[in-house]
Amino acid sequence: MPEMLSVKNLRIEVTARQPDGTATNLVLVDDVSFDVGKGRVLGLIGESGAGKSTIGLSALAYGRGGVRIEGGQILLDGQDIAKLGLRGIRAVRGARVAYVAQSAAAAFNPAHKLGRQVIEASIRHGIMTRAEATKRAAYLFGILGLPDPDTFGERFPHQVSGGQLQRAMTAMALCANPELIVFDEPTTALDVTTQIEVLAAIKHAIVETQTAALYITHDLAVVAQISDDIMVLRHGKTVEYGSTRQIIEAPREDYTKALVSIRQTMRQEALPSDDAQLRVAGMTAGYSAMDVLHDVSLILPKGQTLAVVGESGSGKSTLARVITGLLQPKAGAVSFNGAALPPARKDRSREQLRRIQMIYQMADTAMNPRQKIRDIVGRPLTLYFGMRGKAKTERVKELLDQIEMGPQFLDRFPAELSGGQKQRIAIARALAAKPELILCDEPTSALDPLVAEGILKLLLRLQEETAVSYLFITHDIAIVRAIADRVAVMHRGKVVREGVKSAVLSPPFDDYTDLLLRSVPEMEIGWLERVLDGRRVVTQVPGAAMELERS
Amino acid sequence: MTSSLEEPVSSKPLASARQTLLRNSLGQMVVRRILLGFGLLIAASMLIFGGVEALPGDFASTYLGQDATPQAIANIREELDLDRPMTERYLSWLGGIAQGDFGTSWSNRNSVGDQIWKRLGNSLLLAGVAALIAIPLALALGMVAVLYRNRIPDKVISILSLAAISLPEFFIGYLLIQFFTVQLGVASFPATVYDGMGLGERLATIALPVMTLVIVVLAHMMRMTRSAIMNVMSSPYVETAELKGLSALRIIAEHAAPNAIAPVVTVIALNLAALVVGVVVVEVVFVYPGIGQYMVDAVTMRDMPVVQGCGLIFAALYIVLNMVADIVSILANPRLRHPR
The missing domain is CATH 3.40.50.300 (P-loop containing nucleotide triphosphate hydrolases)
Structure with missing residues (x-):
C-alpha cells in the first residue's frame, strides 16, 4: 500500500528577473524526499528561506510567484499530482489536501462569515450537502475547543480572536475530511499561552480524524510536541531526516545539534544595586x-x-x-x-x-x-x-x-x-x-x-x-x-x-x-501532554488563558 | 507583533470600550460624512460667489457695449443691486437658493432656476446614458483584464485605454464627427435636442456626444477597476480560496468582488463627477443645450447669477457623488456593519 504522501527527489526552481532584464534560476528545493503515512505527522523545520513552505504548497501543486517543480515526483496515495491537469488539481485542493496558513487573520475573507468559509470546500467539491457540512463544522469547532460550536460559524473573522481564528482555519482544513493537511507555521503568530491551546487542539484533531499531516515551523520545541518524524531543511536541502526522538535526543548533524542546543544559555544575574539608571x-x-x-x-x-x-x-x-x-x-x-x-x-x-x-x-x-x-x-x-x-x-x-x-x-x-x-x-x-x-x-x-x-x-x-x-x-x-x-x-x-x-x-x-x-514549549517529547495534564489540576487562572485580541 | 498602535485595542477592558465605540460609529460616521458634505457645499458657494465677483469685466459695460455712458452704467448697477456690499448680496443669494430661488438672469430676465433645471435635465440625460454604458463596460473589461492579466487581452485593453486617456475630449469629439457624420453619414450633428422630441429621437441625436463621454471615462474607470481587483487578488484570502480548489470565476465573483466594492465605487463616483464636468466641453463641441453650454454662454455675457447658479450645481453634484461613494465604502466594510 502506497504512503499517503510520498515525495521523491523533489526539485523546485524559480526564475528571478533582475531589473536589468537578465533572468537567473534559483533552486529553492533541491533533492528532497520523504514519506508521510496515514495518521502520521512529519515536521518540516528550518530557518526562513529553507524551502519549507515551498515544499508544503507543492503538495497542493501550488507555487507562489512563478515557482515551478523542475524535477522529482509528488505522489498522493500513489498518484503523481503533476499528471493531474488543472481540473484534477482543483479536485485535489481543499478536498484531498488542505492547507492551514500562518496568518489565519489574513487567510480568512473579511467579507464572509466563518461558517460559510469553513464548509465552502466540502460543498463545492460535492463531498457533503450544506446541512452535513454545517454539522461537521460544528463538530470540529467543538473538538478544537471553540466557544459555542453551533453558532461559532455565524461570526465574521474580525469578531473572534487570533487564536480562535487559527483554530477555525484548522477546522476549515479538516472539514472536507482530507487525506493530508499542510500546517504552515500555524502557531507562530500567537502568544505562548494561546499557542499551547492551539497546538493541543491541532494534535487532538489529527488523532481524532487520522489524517496525515505536514507540520511546518521554525521552532523545534513546537514540532517535537506534535510530529512523529522530523526533517531538518537548510537552503532547500535536507540536513537530517529521522524520527522525532532521534532528532531531539541524538542529532547527528552539526546544524541540527545547534538548533537543539539553542536557548540553553543562561547568564548569571548581576548583583542587585541601588544605583538606578x-x-x-x-x-x-x-x-x-x-x-x-x-x-x-x-x-x-x-x-x-x-x-x-x-x-x-x-x-x-x-x-x-x-x-x-x-x-x-x-x-x-x-x-x-x-x-x-x-x-x-x-x-x-x-x-x-x-x-x-x-x-x-x-x-x-x-x-x-x-x-x-x-x-x-x-x-x-x-x-x-x-x-x-x-x-x-x-x-x-x-x-x-x-x-x-x-x-x-x-x-x-x-x-x-x-x-x-x-x-x-x-x-x-x-x-x-x-x-x-x-x-x-x-x-x-x-x-x-x-x-x-x-x-x-x-x-x-x-x-x-x-x-x-x-x-x-x-x-x-x-x-x-x-x-x-x-x-x-x-x-x-x-x-x-x-x-x-x-x-x-x-x-x-x-x-x-x-x-x-x-x-x-520545551525541547522535550511529551512536554505538551505533561503540561496540559498539570494545567487541568493546578491552576485555572480566570481569563488568563483566554486569547488577547489582535487586530 | 507588539506595535504600539495595536495595544490600546488589545486587552479585555479596552476591547469592550472599542466595541461600544464601533457600535455607535456606523450611524455616526455616516451622519458626520453628510454634515461634512454640507460644510463643503457652503465653502464651495463662497468660492464660487467670490470667484465670479473677482472676474475682470462687468455686466453693465458688456451689455451696453458702445452705448455705455457713466450714467447708464450706474443705472444698471443700481437696478441689479450691485451697489450693495458683497457679503450682503452673498447672503441674500444663499438665502434665495435655500428656498429654491436662483435669482433672475441679468441678460434676459428669465428665472435662472427654471433654466437650470431644464438644462440640467438635458445634461443628466447625456451623462446618465454615458454612465449606463460606461460603468458595466468598465467593470467587465476590468475583470477580463484581471482574468487574462499580462496576456494578450489585458495588453490590448491596456494599450487602447492608455490611448483614450491621452486624448482630450474635444479632440475625440471632433474625430467622431469627422468619421461618423462627415465620412459615414450615420450620425447627426449638431446634437441639438428640442422640447417635444421623442426619447428614441433624442437618443439617436445624442449618440456622438455620449460616445465621446464613454470613451473619456471608460479608460480611467477600467484601469482603476483592474488595479483594485488585482490588489484584492493578491491577498492571502484569495490564495486560501485557490487552495480550496475553487474555479477562477468563483474566486473573483465570491472572494475578490465583495472586497473590491469600496475602491471600485470610489472610482465610479469620481468618474461620474468627471462625466458631469466633462459634459461642459462636450456640449459646446456638439452644440447641445445642456447646463454646460448655458454656463459658457453666461460667462461670455458676464451674466453672474447664471454663472454662480451653474457653478453651485456642478459643485453640489461633485460633492454628493463623492459623499455617496464614501458612505457606500463605510457600509461595505464588514467590520463596521457587524461590530464585535
Missing part, C-alpha cells in the same frame, strides 16, 4: 480615553538588563514609548540617573535624548531604505557630536567593527543586507550615540533562532564593553533567562511580578507568571 514610578498612560498602562513602577540598575516580558497587548511597547517621550503619561514619572526626565520628547535636551536610544523589532522599517549604511550609522554622530568627513567615516568603521561587520558594508543599502545584518546596523546606530540606556523592543523576534542567538550574544558583549543598560522588551521567556538581570512580568498593562531574575523565575509563582512559564 532608570526609575519608572506610578506610571499610567494610554491613548485617548483608554489606559494601556496602569500604575507601572520599575527599576533598572546601571549597566544591567531589565527584561520586560508579556504577551501582545500587555503594554510593553507603550512603556517604551513613554520612556522615550513619544507618549506623554497621564500620571507618574520617569527619572534617569536620579534626575527627572521631562515627560515630552520636545522638552528634553539633546543630551537627554542622546543617552536613551532604541532598537526596534523590524530593523527593516526602522531604516531609510534610500540611505547607505554610512549615512544611517553616521547620522547620530553628526547630530550629537558634530562629527563630519573623515572623522565620521572612521568612527562608523569602528562601530561596524564592534558589531562584527566590516568596512565593506559602508556603501551598501539596507535592502542588500540580511535580516540579522540589518538588526546589527540598527544596534550600531544606537551605539553611535554612546547611550547609557538602550531600549530593545523585541529586537530578535523577527529573526531565525540561530541569527537571533548571534544578536543576543552581541548585545551581551557590548554591555560588557560599554556598560550600557538595556531595557529589553520580549515575549520570550528563553531570552529572559539568557540575558536578564532583573525581570518585570507584564499582564494587561500591570506589572504582576518584578525583581531579580532568580527570584522572579522561581516559585512560588503568581498565577499569571506560572501560566506563562508553563506555556513556553
